[in-house]
Amino acid sequence: MTEQKLFVYNSLTRTKEEFIPLNPGHVGMYVCGPTVYSDVHLGNCRTFISFDLIYRYLLHLGYKVRYVRNITDAGHLEGDSDEGEDKVSKKAKLEQLEPMEIVQKYTVDFHKVMEIFNTLPPSIEPTATGHIIEQIELVKTILDAGFAYEVGGSVYFDVEKYSETHDYGELNGRKLEDLLTNTRTLGGQDEKRGKLDFALWIKAKPEHLMQWPSPWGMGFPGWHLECSAMSNKYLGHQFDIHGGGMDLMATHHTNEIAQNIACCGKTPAHYWVHTNMLTVNGQKMSKSLGNSFLPYQLFTGEHALLRKGYSPMVMRFFFMQASYRSTVDFSNEAIDAAEIFYKKLAESAKKLAALQQQKVGKIDEETDKTINGFCDDCYASMNDNFNSPKTLEALNNLSKWINSYAANTRNSGEISAETFDRLRKTYNAFFFDVLGLKLEDTEGGDTDELMQLIIKLRNEAKTNKDYATSDKIREGLKQIGFQLNDSKQGTTDWIRI
RNA sequence: GGUCGGAUGGCCGAGUGGCUAGGCAGAGGUCUGCAAAACCUCGUACAGCGGUUCGAAUCCGCUUCCGACCUCCA
The missing domain is CATH 1.10.730 (Isoleucyl-tRNA Synthetase; Domain 1)
Structure with missing residues (x-):
């Protein structure tokens, strides 16, 4: 294979950069996957199809790619107030099912849809609930590093503290002052010290369906945490590409970077790739x-x-x-x-x-x-x-x-x-x-034999200059979705239309 | 309101200083018994107003319109 110089737009630097993997010949790629609380719609699909294109091209270039795409099955709240209800839990209550039944149902559906669109499965597809221990460990590390605080069973990331030594708005291009003045104060004031602080671990109310024991009591992980924990586990402190939909950039990925730097001292990914929306x-x-x-x-x-x-x-x-x-x-x-x-x-x-x-x-x-x-x-x-x-x-x-x-x-x-x-x-x-395209109208069974027979009969009519009959055959087939194409050599092909 | 991004011919959509994609639709042609398919030819478009430049869709400024994020969403 010829050496190809690949250029990738990096959201972090807002420029196209030559793609140089950390380890020659290998690529680590993490993509934020779906929250499995309902059917994936077409807009969701676009993102994963876009990353499928990227994955496929990297493979084509001969890279050995470890493609990690998570399944969010806990911790994603309604609203971002850290007081909303977990999406999966809410749906479980509505449908009177176990949360994991919801997760199973929509995960299966997601996989089915991804297959229909001919996307390649990722190398690893980890779930948030499968990595509670890793997430708790991450919270402990961030606490030890002094970038988080615990209040009443919940743990929050201290954004202002973090900002003293790091650029919190590196990815979204916003200044801390602007963020502070422009972030709406959410109703039901909570225990957070700063209004930009976000939850790493959330204390669960007794009726909450999904909760796990932790050093801070029963609770569940914050949404941004799982990606940090799982990318760390499977791709290391630093890897090549981190991707997701553009709507995740400003908040989710910004917080993810902060978490990674707070716990490991490093920005997780070299290239941040964001796919745009379907409108x-x-x-x-x-x-x-x-x-x-x-x-x-x-x-x-x-x-x-x-x-x-x-x-x-x-x-x-x-x-x-x-x-x-x-x-x-x-x-x-x-x-x-x-x-x-x-x-x-x-x-x-x-x-x-x-x-x-x-x-x-x-x-x-x-x-x-x-x-x-x-x-x-x-x-x-x-x-x-x-x-x-x-x-x-x-x-x-x-x-x-x-x-x-x-x-x-x-x-x-x-x-x-x-x-x-x-x-x-x-x-x-x-x-x-x-491009991951495939042919869809490959006919099984007897269709082609039947068509060849009809084509033969029509060609006989043509040879006899019985154009009334040959045109009738052609028109009739067109009506039911078969199109005949005559060639210069006298042969005839057919396609479905 | 703040931050960021966008505005390209009838439609979709590449292109970031000169060589002026591509598809769909449309016109003409070759081929064909007639078609279809295929192939060939044809459109001189870049939101508006200024500016920089020998030269701008492409750079800069202003204006208008649209969107995303800031509040759950890929």
């Missing part, structure tokens, strides 16, 4: 706004915002058409266009699989160079902060040559065997392995 009519898709929809609603089209159903790969392709750092606005028009484009590139992938290069004759240097250039573009665009839209452009350019060779309107012997091989390898690598 609907310009607004962030979220449950509270009521503009979110679920993956299965997308597939079936059963939602007021959807004109029809769209397949998982069409959705994935749609996401790939925008860079992960931009918002993507959902609209039927935009995804319709993506659907056509996706099918086009997928058709080329199919043609390529069946394509054999003609005998190499006189090599057309210009063409040979052009095709190699497009192969280079695939890498160059992904190297530029995972620019998937540009990668699609390169694939589209390659697909034109593939189509021409497949249709025999150009002779594939005009390029060298090496270039032809590179064309095949590059197209497949980026379409399938890197």
Whole structure:
């Protein structure tokens, strides 16, 4: 594999930086996963699909990647007042289930959806409840370091103390004074000394469903703590990439960095990568706004915002058409266009699989160079902060040559065997392995045999110049979703439409 | 209100100082019995107003509009 210089936008420095892993050949990546208290909606999916792209490209470059993505199954509160109810507990009460039944239900659902979108499972998927001991240890360390205090069974992180020696607003670019003046005072004043302080450990009320013993009494961990504890455990004090949705940057990740520095003296990750939101009519898709929809609603089209159903790969392709750092606005028009484009590139992938290069004759240097250039573009665009839209452009350019060779309107012997091989390898690598797309309409069973029979009958009619019959067959098939494509050579292909 | 980000042709969406992506839609053409598909050709767009520069979508300032975060969300 050729050495590729990869550049990654780092939220910490607000610049694109060359990606240099701490240990050559290895990458440690931590991504904040879902809180499993309800169905994942499409906006949630986008984030994980974005990181799947990043993960896949790192793998493609030959890195050995340890990809850790957590499951938050405790500690995530309603509201951020540290007095709200645990999301999982609340849902458990509502549905009259054990909290772990809720967790199980939505974890299974999450995995199913991730698989449908063809995302690779992470290397490790740790849960908050599975790491209570590690989190308690972390709290103790932070207390010992003097950056936290205990009040009535709860432990809080002392942001002002921390700020004396560290830049608390490093990630979100805010000054402490601004944060202090602009942070709304939350109702039900609590025991915190400073209003920016956040809970590391929260004392549980007796009726609280999820609680564990600790040196400070029965309680449960704060939301930000689990990520620090688990990234520490599986990736070490310092690792390469920490990712999550942009909405986590200002608070969750800021607090996470503070925790890590307080306990270990080091910023956990070199590169902070934040993916942007999926919007609907310009607004962030979220449950509270009521503009979110679920993956299965997308597939079936059963939602007021959807004109029809769209397949998982069409959705994935749609996401790939925008860079992960931009918002993507959902609209039927935009995804319709993506659907056509996706099918086009997928058709080329199919043609390529069946394509054999003609005998190499006189090599057309210009063409040979052009095709190699497009192969280079695939890498160059992904190297530029995972620019998937540009990668699609390169694939589209390659697909034109593939189509021409497949249709025999150009002779594939005009390029060298090496270039032809590179064309095949590059197209497949980026379409399938890197962008994580797959072919959806591969027919099982007898469909193709049936179609071949019908095509044969139609061709007989054509030979007899019985165009009335041949057109009737073509129209009839179109009505039920099969499209016939005649070639110059007299053969006929079919595709589903 | 504070902080940050965005505004690109009918739609989506790359591009960060000159070489002016790509897709969808649209127009024309090649091919075809006719189509379709495929292939070829065609759009000179960068919110507005100033400024810097030989040259700006790209840099700077102001204005307008939109969004995110600051309050649960990926």
